[in-house]
Amino acid sequence: MTHNEVSAKVIGAAIEVHKELGPGLLESIYETCMVHLLREMGLRVETQVQVPIVFRGIKLGKPLRLDVLVEDMVIVELKAVGVVHDVEASKLLSYLRLSDRRLGLIINFHEHRLKDGIRRVVNRLEE
DSSP states (O other), rough: OHHHHHHHHHHHHHHHHHHHHHHOOOOHHHHHHHHHHHHTTOOOEEEEEEEEEEEETTEEEEEEEEEEEETTEEEEEEEEESSHHHHHHHHHHHHHHHHTOOOOEEETTTSSSSSGEEEEEEOOOOO
């Protein structure tokens, strides 16, 4: 499965969850529903995945924690906030770089139209 196929399935699942639940709930509720639906779709899903911070070859500090990792390739950061600030995209890009992954999605369930709350972040890996 490609990155785009996985992201399309994640977005489709998010739309289904949003249609059924609507905005205004806690992030943890959306995460639980998303994970359930993605697993029902047959996708491999991990939650609260720890990624070590490696600086100059040494693991330092507390590891990062990814909300959801789908098919070991797409990082999904779920939000339930009024506004997603640009720093969230920068943070996700750092997560992608530190975990050596290419694609991430920020999904904010507090939008009235979910498509307005979806942001795609791409790490341009050196090939």
